Amino acid sequence: MNKTETLELLQQIKDGSVSPEEALNRLTLAPFTQVGDYATLDMHRELRQGQKEVIYGEGKTKEQILGIVKAMRKEGWQNILITRLSPQKADYLKQYTALFYDDLSRIGIAAKTELPQVGNITIVTAGTSDLPAAKEAYYTACALGNRTTLISDVGVAGIHRLLNHLPKLQKANVIIAAAGMEGALASAVGGLVDCPVIALPTSVGYGASFQGLAALLAMLNSCASGVSVVNIDNGFGAGYLAGMINQAIEKGHPAD
Template identity: 50%
Template sequence: METREVLQKLKNGELSLEEAEQYFRRQPFEELGYAKLDTHRKVRSGFAEVIFCSGKTDEHLLSIFGKLYEEEGEVFGTRASKQQYEMIRQKYPETQYDEVSRIIKIEKTEKKRAGKIAVCTAGTADIPVAEEAAQTAEYFGTYVERIYDIGVCGIHRLLSQIETIQSANCIVAVAGMEGALASVMAGLVDKPVIGVPTSVGYGASMNGLSALLTMINSCANGIAVVNIDNGYGAGYMATQINRLGVKTNPL
């Protein structure tokens, strides 16, 4: 339960004072032996803990997934395999999986999404990383505009969408190859741009290092850069920025 939910139940008489007190006396994590689930994270940061699924054993992943679902009423995991999804779905049939972004989740259906961010890609090969960013932001309550395949080799495609892009509280620019999209975006908008280099490209792209260096060395102002293929980090940061925008300009 969330802090507000506990207090509301106490107010309504659904919890006793002792039960509410016991909730707040809990240590701010749950010890599983092989993992320490940060059940206090949403209270501190506004974002519940997310599971990085890759590399986890089936036993550990299933337990962590279930514990977080029990705690939050929803759960979100990144870099999940189809096999991991099939394993979890046997116990939690309501689990959803997206093969493009490799996101696995159980999400509250009544969730509202506020503000707006634009998630843009240079090419269609960048969409898996972009979808990780977009779906992360949506899970955390952000409205997302997807604008894909607007790379700099056809700049008219980007310009045809410029009004939508400029209206967003934050722009996520996902690009491999030389990674020029982030610089172009930052020169056209008055909002923060989050550059996401991807590992898309031929040999000298060095699995995304070329795009990473381009974005870090951009002469355009207002660019923040996350790690190669880190769509989750971009979606998280974009949501933080969007929440500030929503507070400044209430819907």
């Protein structure tokens, strides 16, 4: 149950078409739905947090993922986000449900529909090799209703490439900076803009990068103010957080 449905229920109580007892029954039954013996869907998450549950695909069987998707579709949910979905599992799901799938980010979106896109999130990557995590952030943000732009391969090894996009960066509500190696991109971006910057360390780099640990520590020690950091390769977390910040900002703006 989302906020719109809850408001409709309250209005029905007010106009007498639904009794308080019936409304209480709906609210009591709605909080969660059991799916087989392997999942319990949180039906009130959208009401509390503004976004429905997201399916983490890694570690689940293809049958379990399909069962969860079917249960969500039964509730009328669309744009069901599935992260860390392997190509094999995606091929299986496509036999039973409409599915958008991006191989690079391993993001799947079941029952994908066009959503109103609000605000302005910009994602920048230091290199092309950072795109898997960056595109995970991109599709996450888009699926949650955020207007999102991706700019790739503008790292500090050629800082002029980043500066060429400065006008776009300065118009963003929030920026995600994805980088491996020494992770310097986040500090560079943070020193150029007046909006929050979410640093996304990636596991890209040679031996002493320690699978992204060097970038993570560098980003945590950024000298630029207003930079926060998510975990290594956590594009979903970066995209989700950016979406929350972006939509909170847009709530304070009058409609265009």
